[in-house]
Amino acid sequence: MKNSLKFGWILLLLLVAMASRAQDSSSLYVAQLLHPQSDSVRTHAIGRLVALRIPATFPLLMAINDKKLYLLDNQAITIDGKPSDEEKYRLHRVYPDTRPLHNSSGDPLLLSLSQLKTVDIPRADRLLLLPIAPLFNLYSPDAQKRIQAYGQLTDLQDPQVQKILADVVSKETDYNALRIGKESLYAIQLHTAKNEATAKAYIDSIARNWSDNASALLTAYGSGKAFNTNTANYAIEKAKQLESKYDNLQRIQNLFSGLSLGSILILIALGLSIVYGLAGVINMAHGEFMMIGAYTTYCIQMLFSRGYGDWFFIISLPLSFIVAGLMGLILERLVIRHLYSKPLESLLATWGISLILVQTARLIFGDLTAVKTPQLLAGGWQAAPHLTLPYNRIFIIALTAVMVLLTYLMLFKTKLGLQIRAVTQNRQMSACLGVETRRIAAVTFFIGSGLAGLAGCAITLIGNVVPDMGQTYIVDSFLVVVTGGVGKLAGTIVSGLGIGFFTKISEAFFQAVYGKVFILLFIMLFMQYKPKGLFPDKGRIAEE
Amino acid sequence: MKTNNSSLYYILFIAIFAILLPAGHLSGFLSINTISIWGRYFCFAIAALGIDLIWGYTGILSMCQAFFFCLGSYGIAMHLVLQKTALPDFMVWNKITTLPFFWQPFNSFSLTVILCMLIPAALAFLIGFVLFKSRIKGVYMAIITQALTLAMWLIFLRNETNLGGTNGLTDFKTLLGFDLANTQVKLALYFISFTVLCLAYMACHRITRSKFGKVLQAIRDSESRVSYTAYHTVNFKLAVFVVAALLAAVGGMLYLPQTGIITPGRMDVKASVEMVMWVALGGRGNLKGAVIGALLVNFLYSVCTSWFPDSWLFILGFLFVITVLYFDKGLIGLVTTLRARIGNLYLKTAQTTN
Known part of the structure; x- marks a missing residue:
């Protein structure tokens, strides 16, 4: 007891x-x-x-x-x-x-x-x-896990869950997780809303917050769970607005990809166009200088493997230019100087060189290597919900803009540029006036190859480094040169951007492959009207 | 002198390939596979004749000959696949139940042969018309035809075009009821290829000697002057482009039953440049050179890839560079120069002894 x-x-x-x-x-x-x-x-x-x-x-x-x-x-x-x-x-x-x-x-x-x-x-x-x-x-330090958790929450009617949710959302720091968290909160409040004004206010909040399944949520609410037809219609209309806004943003994203693809093409085609205009040489090995630039970046990353953060990439930018440029110079001395003004012959010879370079790279580096993205360029700029512009692509666009500007200044504001333009226009006449055409050609080749090397360094940000990476870009960049008009800076920029945009836009309508065919047909038709490219030389010059 | 020179080539050629090689096989020295491999080289040589016509004689560098070659091959391959099954395996895997419309005509052999020549010819006409009409020439022509081949290659790689995708078409059994694995059939295909090569050579020879051929060479040397003398250069270029495409397609048609597989890899950028290189190496602007170049490069390829596989691309690349830099006229040109040198020496010694 x-x-x-x-x-x-x-x-x-x-x-x-x-x-x-x-x-x-x-x-x-x-x-x-x-x-x-x-x-x-x-x-x-x-x-x-x-x-x-x-x-x-x-x-x-x-x-x-x-x-x-x-x-x-x-x-x-x-x-x-x-x-x-x-x-x-x-x-x-x-x-x-x-x-x-x-x-x-x-x-x-x-x-x-x-x-x-x-x-x-x-x-x-x-x-x-x-x-x-x-x-x-929801309390995980990993934002990705929290985002998942928000999505997996059940029994949202439970006040204890609601309290926890409100607590977590108020402390949320991650942008994406915050949006999803807020949406869950608003959804709870919307489903418990008792009058039209409150419900509409929450619908607005969900639309403004605009997380991934906002439109699905609103459509579901509108088609059944709403307490009167007025709010139901309002929700469905908002959902439709979100959809169309989303489509527009996708379009912008697409244009942005086009811009970055165009930038790469410009960077490659710039050197190609200058060299072809000046020396009359079709350099099929130009893509391989890009490959050399990419492998330079890779090697420097290997050298810097112990720490030093992003320095490896900053150093590889000038180095890839110099290494690729030097290789170009060697090639010019050994082979190409015999082939000036013989475009078709140079096409075949440089193709042979490209085979040799690709096979050399394959023997040294194997088939697939990758450069890790520098910390600084990881992630992207969240321009709007559902519109992320990756930093590495922004960097490539900026790099291209800077290089185009430098090339412009070099061509039009320096003595070297004047000589390059003179030789491009008339080789014999320039030689008669005392321009050392051979030296100018060599320097131009150095710059052109260096630009390709820089493009290679930039491409490591968005793709793998493989021995035949140059060959995937070479035909496209030649199309840029042909469409833009040989040796024309403005032509290269316009056609590079045009082809970049056009590729991405047509990819939205057709699949990637058919987009490419479509572009080709377009260029062939375009050449009907402008056989010498966008910016042909003025005047009437009979050939031969 | 010159005719004697040529007939020496012909006699050697026929002696080796029509008598020596088959005799070697019959007496057991050479396996049927070796014979078949040479049969394939003849097909490449047929295509090379076309390239020589358009590039060597007319000066138009067309990089889409590999595409026409593949069109011929794919046509025959489609026929052979349909001989075996009503619906190809890969379509079954892709969950396609009825034969696509463009496969239908390839059920009949005669229709297949006609289409294999008609489609490349029509395409060549279309492409040529658009390009030549807008006076695209030289490097521009090379780049655009190259890009065209690239685009076609990408299309053939796709699965939804129903052409076998990356794996291409393979695993054929019979052609017109003949077993393709049979030694006799292989030998027959070898002789057919040989005969077609000889016929194609003779036809090209006649073309280059005709007035038409002279105009082509005039276009190569100076197109504007030809057009100033009231020739419609577009028509001539168009005609030779179609002929070259036809030759490539015929080569492709004969090539397929002897290899037993066709993949889009036959017409990628590499393959199309390589085809041009055969002609450059043998000696462009010379039909014998085109044939010799195609046979030699391919023979080297099979020798090198079996002996030292890693270095083949080095050798090929080196050959490209050396040929372009030092042997502008290719092997044939080299032989002629050497002969002239020796002749000179002989003359000199004869003079001094006198």
Whole structure:
């Protein structure tokens, strides 16, 4: 009797404690979970924690779910996703609060896995966590995981879930995650809205927030869940507006891709066009100078493999220009100077050189290598929801703009440029007037090849480095030269951009391949009217 | 002197390929595969004759001959595939239940042969008409035809064009009821290719000697002057372009049953430049040179790829450069120069002894 009375008291106290201060009871369950007397106690503790859904326990549950829960001096801790140094991990406490652990001197504490005590939770117990996995993943430090979690949230009618959601959204820092979080919040409020004005306000908020499935959500709301036809129509109309806005943004994105493709073509075709105009040489190996530039970048990345961050790329920009330029100079001295003003012969000879260079690269580097994108150029500029302009493409466009400007200044504002233009116009006459045509041709070849090398360096930002990468661009860049008119700076720019845009636009209508055929047909028709390209030489010059 | 010179080439050629090689096979020295390989080279040589006509004699560098070659091959290949099954395997995999309309005519052999020549000729006429009419020439012509080949290559690579995609068409069994794996059939195909090559050579020879051929060479040397003398150069160029396309297509048609596979790889950028190179190496503007170049480069290719596979591209690239830089007239030109040198020496020594 006495015993049962005592037991009853304890039970009563426990119940009171549980009801009034859930936090304390959670610490009890956490203690049971970390140091269970038996398996059934642990299972029960996990079950209770799942039922209680207290945000303070979420980091701990997340660690269990990820199988990354450890003990250190009786503290529950977890580790970073990746070892930061020589198999040593950074540590974070997960309960009762979350914070990174530091050693006595204030530096982040680094330990290897063998120095930690693993807390083994059987799979059956971990499965208990599944129903609330989206909830605790909302607290994950990984934005991607949070975005997923927002999407997976169920029972949105539950006030506790709503409270957690509101709490998380108010602390959200990631742009994309914030949009999705807000949408979930607005959706809850929209579905519980009791009058037309509030409902419309929330519809507006969802439309303004405009996350990925906003239009689907509004359409679903409009076709059934709305409480009167007025709001239903309003929601559907908003959804349609979003769709058309989205289509417009896709178009802009497409134009942007066209702009960046055009920039690459310009960068390659610039050198090609100058060389052809000046020396009458079709350089089929021009694409290989691009390849050399790309491999220069790759080699420098290898040299810099230990740290130094983005410096490797900054250094490769001038180096790829110089290396490719020097290779061009060697080629000019050995082969091409014999072929001036013999375009068809030079086409065949340089094709042979291109074969040799590609095979050499293949023997040295193997078939596939890649340059990692510098930190600085990772990611993109979020110009609007659903419109991200990648930094690497922006960089390529800017680089092209700078190079075009420099080429323009070189051609039209320097003595060298004057001589280049003179030789382009009339080789014999220039020679008679004292221009060293051979030297000018060599310098031009150096610059032209260097520009291709720079293009190669830029292309490593958006693609792999392969030995025959030059051959994929060479025909296109020749089309640019032909359409623009040989040796014409303005022609190269206009036709490069034109072909770039046109490719991307036609890709939107046809598939990529048919787009290409379409462009070709277009160019053939265009040449009917302008057989000498966009900007032909003025005057009437009889051939031969 | 000159006719004697040529007939020496002819006698050697016929002696080696019509007598020596088949005799070698019959006496057991050469396997039928070697014979078949040479049969394929003859097909390349037929296409090379076309390239020589248009580039060597008319001065138009056309880079789409490989495409016409493949059109011929693909036509025959479609017929052979239909001989085996009503619906090709790859279409079954792509969940296509009825034969596409453009496959239908290839059920009949005679229609196939007609189409294999008609389609390339018609396409060549169309392309040539558009390009020559707008006075596109020289490098512009080369680049545009090159881009055209590239575009066609991309189209043939696609699965939805129903031409077998990257894998191309292969695994043929019979042609007109003859088993293609049979030694006798292979030998017969070899002789057919040889005969067609000889006929094509004779035809091209006649063309180059005719008034038409003279106009072509005049166009090569100075197109404006030819047009100043009231010749319609477009018509001449168009005609020779169609003839060259036909020759390429015929080569492709004969090539297919002997290799047993055709893939878009036969007409990629590499292949189309290489075809031009055969002619450059043998000696352009000389029909014998075109044939010798095609045979020699391909023979070198099979020798090199089996002995030192990594270095073939080096050798080929080097040949490109050397030929263009030093042997402008190709091998034939080299032989002529050497002969002249030796003749001079002989004359000199004869004079000094006198």
